[in-house]
Each structure stands twice: as C-alpha cells, then as structure tokens.
Amino acid sequence: MALPGDPLYDTAALRAIEASALAGQADPAILMQRAGRAGWQMARRCWPDARRIAVVCGPGNNGGDGYVLALQALQAGMDVRVVRLESQAPRTEAAQAMCAAFETAGGRIVHFDGALPAADLVIDALFGIGLSRAPDDATTALIEAISGHGAPVLALDTPSGLSADRGSVAGAAVVATRTLQFLAPQLGLRTGDGPDHAGALSLDTLGIARTCVTDARPAARRVDTHDLAHWLKPRRRNAHKGRHGRVLCIGGDHSTGGAVLLAAGAALRAGAGLVEVATQGAHVAPLLARWPEAMVRRTDNVSALAGAFEAADVVALGPGLGRGAWGHTLFEETLDAATANDRPLVLDADALNLLAARPRTLPAGVVLTPHPGEAARLLGVDTADIQRDRPAAVRALAARWNAVVVLKGAGSLVCAPGGVPWLIDAGNPGMATGGMGDVLTGIIAALRAQGHGAEDAAVCAALLHAVAGDRAAAQGGERGLLPGDLIDILRACANPGAHA
C-alpha cells in the first residue's frame, strides 16, 4: 500500500532536484527566470492593489530571483525599488545577469541605510536555501526592517534567516506573510520556528519533470487530517472488546493524579477495548468517578499488578509518575517486567526523565514521547540544541534508544530507528497546556492495543491528537484549551468518514 503523507525535502535534496532538472538544460538561469516570474504572479494574485514594491535582494541566487521579480514588476508599470546592502551585490553569474537586466530596463537599486522605502509590498529575496551562517549586524538590521516594515512580506523560497533544513533561526529571520517555495516543499518551514516565520505556504515546481522530485530522498513525510483514514479503518461488524486490546496505564503519584486520569480517558476515547489504571490509592475513587469504564487499582509495586500486567497488550508508563521512591520503583519494575513479558511500552513524562537518569536497554517496540526538554535529557544536551535541529534530534533519539520517538511541539516529528521522520504540523499553540502530553500517551497506547505497530501507532496518534486539538480550538478558541476538551472530541476525530 502507498505510504500516506507528502514528502518534504532538505537542502541537499533540493540541490539534487535542481541538478537533475538542469541536466541537459542549455540555459542554467532558466529556473531563476521561472522563480522570479512565479514570485511576481503570486504577488499580483495575493496583493492586486500593491503598486509600490520594495524588493530586498541578497548576494546569491535567491537575490537573482528577486531581480527577475523586480524586472517583471517594473515592466508591469509598478513603482519598484530594489534594496540591498552595499556589501551584497550579486555574486553568482546568473544573479549578476538578472541584476544587469533590471538596471538596463531602468530599474533602481538603493543601498539599505537603516530603513526600507515606503511600499505596499515587500519581497524578501535576501537568502534562500543557501543560508550558511548567522546574519551579521548589518544583515540583521535589514531582516528586522523587512519584518517590521508594516506592509505584507512575500518571501521567495524561504524566509531569510530561517534554516530550510532545521526550522530554526540563528540570530534573526524574516517574518513573512507568505512564502513561495520553489521546486519542492521544505521541511524547515513546517517545524520549530518555521511556521512563525513562513506564514502561508505556497509551492511552485518551476515546470520541472516530476521524476526530478520523486527520485530525491525526502527528509520527512507530512501527514494531515485526511491521512487518518489510512490507519483508522471502520471496525469489523463482528468485533468484541478483546479484539481492541487492553491498555494498562501506570502513573499518578500524589499531586499528579490528573495526568494518569487524562491518559486513561484518552485511551478509552481512542478506542481501547479495556483500560486498566494502576495509581496511588488516593486517586482510585476520583478516577472511577470520572471514568467508570476503567478498571482502577491502587498499586505500590508491579507484583501487586501481576494479573493486570500479564493481561495488558500495552503498558503506558509515565503520566504523573513523579521521580520519588514510588515512581522509581514502578519505573524499574515495569521495565523489567515489560522486558521479561515482551509487553509493548509507551514511555512519557517522568518515565523519560528516569530513563535519562538511569539509562538501560529498552525492549523492542517501545514508543518514547519527549517534549524538547525531555528530549534534551535523553540525549544529554540542552533544550536549545534540540530545537536548533529538530529533525536531527528525533533521528538521533530513535537511534540512541532504539525506539520510535515522538518529538513533540510545533511541527511534531515521529521517527523509527533509521527511518525517515513523519511530520505533523496540525495542532496549535492552545495545546501548550499541562496535561496535553498525557492525552497523547493514552492515544498511542490505545492504538497500539488495537493492533497497530509502534511506528504506525505513534504517527497516527500524534496526528489524531493534533487534529483533535485543532477541532477543539476551532470550536472555542486556542487560549484556555484544555486536555479534557481534546478527549471530548477524540471520538469524532477517531472515526474518519463517519463524522465528516
């Protein structure tokens, strides 16, 4: 069966796509011509009333695209100004030719003196995929002038300063209204800082053969709402609860009982056949009051759980587990028992922190769900290191722990060891609320219990969680969104087709 989702690319792949598109091509500047023209058409389409156009050009081929666009705008009768730093005259042959053509047609180029000219539209053609270092002070001032101008900003290929590979900003990056990507979609625009800088996304393939793109190795595959149906098929008429698996959620030390309650509720609403919870005695009654469908027991150690452990199809360990003696004991014993009994595990929250503090070999088929802080602990680096290159971080985590990893946050990435990451850019900042990750853990466990493998369960669950977050936010707004709101809406999202 065809893989779900759409491929995204990194800079190396884009360079390979470019090389294959240009092979045998007489005019190497043909793609630059098409890029500049596509940029101008996009500008006209999106801002038909803009007459004063400021085009900020950098020294490379991204700047070349900008000169082509500027010439197009000039020929269309616009009031066009190219702006650049004195030190950033075009350096590539193709960009020099486009600059010369613009000047020959009477186009005006001004050096940036701290302010951009008045304009109805600003074109960002400073840097594209060739960004190679953090911008210096003068370039930073130019980037800030673009973002702070007040007019809409159309970025060509990449918002200047954002890494097209990593989705991170070293220093400063343009905040664009829209970004028109060329050739193929970039991973960096969809994770980490990417969405905040890129604005609305468009793509122009510049007329190249499809095979130039399909032959390149993707950096990630992006899944979206419609892909849920790939995993969440209608149930068999002859189904029974035993077919849909049994989830055991372990967690909820004193003061964090809500976490395991949320995980259990999410597991129920994501379709687990049976959900059992092992928690501190004080949480048993409230949990039963909220979820009478769950089987809840007080536990101090795994031997008290003997029957439940053996019966479970998957064990979710971590929500509210804490790092006290209770959590430590359950962590060690659960991992021992899961290894001995070959039980699939989902590890979250303090289970990840305990794992980082006491590294051990994990049994096969484990799913880890770190947010960037937990990911940093698991790799022994800083959170900023994780966010600087989220795609590399998720690959490194999967390899280091031999597990399927969900690296959470804006543009969540899911990766199996040695695999190509999945990208989920559904979801919204309303989801940055305590307890939201516990809901994800419950969903992964439920899908795992329903028979999905670790990677399928992780990517489908991360997508379902994000889609539910967006649907809940659409109903009542992002601010104040609660994990319970997602649980309430999960059922509607987990049955694609039935509630379209």
Ligand SMILES: NC(=O)C1=CN([C@@H]2O[C@H](COP(=O)(O)OP(=O)(O)OC[C@H]3O[C@@H](n4cnc5c(N)ncnc54)[C@H](OP(=O)(O)O)[C@@H]3O)[C@@H](O)[C@H]2O)[C@@H](O)CC1
């Ligand atoms: N691929 C294709 O087929 C097509 C590509 N096209 C377009 O070309 C773009 C790629 O062009 P590109 O390779 O010339 O790189 P680009 O983004 O212009 O930047 C490189 C220049 O910037 C400089 N520089 C870098 N960082 C810097 C910094 N922080 N501060 C200051 N300077 C810095 C760097 O200097 P250097 O590192 O060499 O010192 C170099 O001079 C691509 O995104 C797309 O728009 C289209 O024409 C369609 C077809």
Ligand SMILES: Nc1ncnc2c1ncn2[C@@H]1O[C@H](COP(=O)(O)OP(=O)(O)O)[C@@H](O)[C@H]1O
């Ligand atoms: N800005 C955001 N955009 C999209 N999803 C987000 C955003 N912030 C948080 N989320 C999602 O919400 C969940 C938060 O999980 P986590 O940080 O573990 O919360 P907690 O530990 O409080 O349960 C993750 O699935 C994450 O991907």
Ligand SMILES: [K+]
């Ligand atoms: K740009």
